[in-house]
Amino acid sequence: MPFKLLLAAVAATVALPVIAQNLTVVNFGGANGAAQKRAYFDAYEKATGGKITAVEYNGEQARIKAMVEAKRVTWDVVEVESPDVNRGCDEGLFEKIDWAKVGNKADFQAAAVHECGVGIFVWSTVLAYNGDRLKNAPTSWADFWDVQKFPGKRGMRKGARYNLEFALMADGVRPADVYRVLATKEGADRAFRKLTELKPHIQWWEAGAQPPQFLVAGDVVMTTAYNGRIDAAQREGKNLKITWTGGIYDLDYWVIPKGSPNRDAAHRFIAIASSPEAQANYARLISYGPTNNKALALLDAKVLDQLPTAPANARDALRFDIRFWADQGEALEKRFAAWAAQ
Amino acid sequence: MTGTAATPAMAALARQLRRAQRRHQWRAAALTAPLLVFLLVFFLWPLASLLLRAVENPEVADALPATAAALAHWDGKGEPPAPAYAAIVADLRALPETAQAGALARRLNSEAPGARSLIMSAYRAAQEWPRLSAAEAQAALLALDERWTETAYWQAIAKNTQRWTPDYLLAAIDLRRTVDGDITLMADEEAVFGRILWRTFEISAIVTLLALLMGYPLAYWLSTLSERRANLLLILVLLPFWTSVLVRIAAWIVLLQNHGVVNRWLQALGVIDEPLALLFNRTGVIIAMVHILLPFMILPLYSVMKSVPSNYLRAAVSLGSHPLAAFVRVYLPQTYPGIAAGALLVFITAIGYYVTPALLGGADDQMLSYYIAQYTNVEVNWGMACALGAVLLTATMVLFALYRRVARGGLSLG
Numbered sequence: 001m002p003f004k005l006l007l008a009a010v011a012a013t014v015a016l017p018v019i020a021q022n023l024t025v026v027n028f029g030g031a032n033g034a035a036q037k038r039a040y041f042d043a044y045e046k047a048t049g050g051k052i053t054a055v056e057y058n059g060e061q062a063r064i065k066a067m068v069e070a071k072r073v074t075w076d077v078v079e080v081e082s083p084d085v086n087r088g089c090d091e092g093l094f095e096k097i098d099w100a101k102v103g104n105k106a107d108f109q110a111a112a113v114h115e116c117g118v119g120i121f122v123w124s125t126v127l128a129y130n131g132d133r134l135k136n137a138p139t140s141w142a143d144f145w146d147v148q149k150f151p152g153k154r155g156m157r158k159g160a161r162y163n164l165e166f167a168l169m170a171d172g173v174r175p176a177d178v179y180r181v182l183a184t185k186e187g188a189d190r191a192f193r194k195l196t197e198l199k200p201h202i203q204w205w206e207a208g209a210q211p212p213q214f215l216v217a218g219d220v221v222m223t224t225a226y227n228g229r230i231d232a233a234q235r236e237g238k239n240l241k242i243t244w245t246g247g248i249y250d251l252d253y254w255v256i257p258k259g260s261p262n263r264d265a266a267h268r269f270i271a272i273a274s275s276p277e278a279q280a281n282y283a284r285l286i287s288y289g290p291t292n293n294k295a296l297a298l299l300d301a302k303v304l305d306q307l308p309t310a311p312a313n314a315r316d317a318l319r320f321d322i323r324f325w326a327d328q329g330e331a332l333e334k335r336f337a338a339w340a341a342q
Numbered sequence: 343m344t345g346t347a348a349t350p351a352m353a354a355l356a357r358q359l360r361r362a363q364r365r366h367q368w369r370a371a372a373l374t375a376p377l378l379v380f381l382l383v384f385f386l387w388p389l390a391s392l393l394l395r396a397v398e399n400p401e402v403a404d405a406l407p408a409t410a411a412a413l414a415h416w417d418g419k420g421e422p423p424a425p426a427y428a429a430i431v432a433d434l435r436a437l438p439e440t441a442q443a444g445a446l447a448r449r450l451n452s453e454a455p456g457a458r459s460l461i462m463s464a465y466r467a468a469q470e471w472p473r474l475s476a477a478e479a480q481a482a483l484l485a486l487d488e489r490w491t492e493t494a495y496w497q498a499i500a501k502n503t504q505r506w507t508p509d510y511l512l513a514a515i516d517l518r519r520t521v522d523g524d525i526t527l528m529a530d531e532e533a534v535f536g537r538i539l540w541r542t543f544e545i546s547a548i549v550t551l552l553a554l555l556m557g558y559p560l561a562y563w564l565s566t567l568s569e570r571r572a573n574l575l576l577i578l579v580l581l582p583f584w585t586s587v588l589v590r591i592a593a594w595i596v597l598l599q600n601h602g603v604v605n606r607w608l609q610a611l612g613v614i615d616e617p618l619a620l621l622f623n624r625t626g627v628i629i630a631m632v633h634i635l636l637p638f639m640i641l642p643l644y645s646v647m648k649s650v651p652s653n654y655l656r657a658a659v660s661l662g663s664h665p666l667a668a669f670v671r672v673y674l675p676q677t678y679p680g681i682a683a684g685a686l687l688v689f690i691t692a693i694g695y696y697v698t699p700a701l702l703g704g705a706d707d708q709m710l711s712y713y714i715a716q717y718t719n720v721e722v723n724w725g726m727a728c729a730l731g732a733v734l735l736t737a738t739m740v741l742f743a744l745y746r747r748v749a750r751g752g753l754s755l756g
Contacts, residue, residue, distance in 0.1 A: 061720075062718050091440075091441050091444030091722075092440050092441025092442075092444055093441075158704070158708075159705075203622045203704070204705045206701055217599050218600060219600045219621075326451075326459065327458050329721070330451065330452050334532060335531050337708075338531055338533065338534035338537075339531070340706040
């Protein structure tokens with residue numbers, strides 16, 4: 001009898017965790033997904049012996065919503081964008097994060113600590129251009145709008161988000177005032193009017209991989225772009241450049257869909273992915289800023305300079321306002337569609 | 343059967359016959375049953391739930407019953423009656439889970455932008471508040487967020503106390519319901535779906551026309567070839583079918599971009615000086631869609647042309663008709679069923695296009711499906727997504743009915 005009990009205890013400690021350690025982790029794929037695989041997934045698999053099944057998605061929250069509502073949750077950890085972490089948290093799509101299992105809150109950037117999410121990295125939407133084609137560097141959004149000084153097409157993301165902020169900054173609004181102005185009817189009108197000025201010169205992009213392609217192909221002289229995508233192109237030897245002034249930075253978050261059967265392992269994964277070492281590794285692979293401040297000490301100056309969180313890069317940047325877009329997003333996107341059809 | 347001199351033998355025969363007929367009917371029913379069940383489960387049922395979602399409006403009725411009662415006699419002007427403040431605090435405190443507050447916040451936010459943060463902050467704060475009197479509740483809400491005095495948010499609540507709403511469907515055709523219940527046009531900057539629906543049909547019509555113009559001569563040529571050569575060439579027509587749409591789109595990007603193959607050749611030939619803008623605009627969308635949908639046009643055309651005897655045309659010419667006149671008056675009318683089938687197939691497939699315009703089009707080249715996807719995935723406003731789906735479905739069915747009348751039942755696809 002005691003022998004059996006012992007056996008059961010051994011089996012419980014050995015067998016159970018192994019079964020529970022396999023995880024399905026969902027991210028956006030691409031260069032970012034590849035960096036996460038090397039810095040985070042491999043670290044988890046090495047530390048726990050569990051396997052990670054990587055799934056790519058396009059940020060469709062509908063899929064999480066459908067899973068949670070049907071109570072058949074097959075995704076354990078999901079990377080989501082900041083508006084979705086708030087909204088999903090409000091609507092009960094995500095588990096509450098047990099921060100005791102993740103790490104010391106004080107080590108993280110304030111924005112990375114969320115009731116339902118853990119900040120993964122800081123990324124930025126910036127002005128990018130091809131250094132081989134433009135000899136005079138554009139230095140601001142006003143330059144982006146100046147088609148006399150810089151003739152040629154501009155790439156912009158299809159949609160209202162970011163573009164309205166950029167338009168206001170081009171119109172002379174200080175970064176700190178952008179969301180205050182945009183919240184008023186007159187401010188929104190002003191942003192759309194400014195966007196209309198540039199409309200004939202805009203080539204719209206849909207996916208983050210497109211802006212660097214546009215620049216390399218010479219289809220546009222400047223474009224808005226995700227800084228990590230530009231960094232990836234630079235690593236392939238392309239002479240693409242970033243103007244950090246007036247960039248909009250934001251965080252992506254890990255969340256655990258409500259009802260995931262592997263909550264403990266999911267927390268374990270997030271803890272490993274949020275450790276200074278893993279985050280520093282990740283930042284070396286792709287230039288997105290760590291959310292764990294302790295990771296910064298592990299990085300050398302060359303890597304740090306390329307991050308949105310580097311002091312010189314963050315100085316004139318704007319923090320993406322989640323609350324503003326959660327409130328106004330639907331109305332502004334609809335207005336954008338109406339504006340585009342005019 | 344029921345002749346005047348019905349003998350027992352004839353009656354027995356009639357019984358046997360009926361039995362045989364019934365058996366036959368049962369067998370037919372059994373043979374079609376799998377398809378019928380399939381259609382019911384995977385087509386009619388989702389369709390019905392889509393239409394239901396477009397008019398469902400349970401959020402306010404479920405979450406704010408007391409508030410709804412307090413606002414029942416409010417005229418929608420100025421500030422709401424004082425008891426409404428206490429009622430909404432009580433309602434929010436009584437919600438069993440955050441998810442319900444979230445659903446309420448989302449619903450009201452799509453009606454009155456800003457309601458999301460207003461409701462969620464009140465919900466979170468109300469959990470902490472002690473039992474408050476009516477006056478205290480009002481003061482506490484206003485202290486939390488002064489937007490609680492704004493009429494728009496209260497109107498949004500008052501308007502949505504019913505479990506069913508026409509609002510999504512109205513919004514999908516650029517109409518809105520005022521707080522008094524009158525139906526008016528949307529403001530110009532919000533009126534967008536009418537234009538998008540028009541754009542969807544316009545692009546589909548152009549694609550259909552181009553596919554017909556390009557497909558017709560090719561199908562004609564194929565129908566004049568020997569069976570073996572025609573089959574070989576048909577495989578070439580079908581080849582694109584077996585390639586992923588994304589691969590074909592990527593190929594078009596390589597071909598059509600500013601310094602792509604097409605522009606380089608045209609420049610080398612001296613046809614143009616500056617590269618043509620062939621991508622990320624309407625042109626690119628139409629080129630790629632015509633390419634993808636061409637087989638849907640060629641196959642029905644080919645099968646009809648194959649059955650047209652070639653000696654009719656020869657007879658017309660030998661009787662003195664001009665070849666062109668013979669073609670237009672003798673050959674063309676015989677291929678109408680093929681034209682109709684091909685055009686309908688291409689048009690209806692084109693209406694639902696999403697990926698191609700998303701990747702090859704600009705901001706004003708997106709078709710209705712793009713916005714359905716946006717409401718489904720980005721805004722997570724499924725009521726609106728379903729309403730747009732219902733509008734697309736209705737418009738397609740109306741067109742199909744019109745077509746049936748024009749074609750006078752000459753072709754049936756369904």
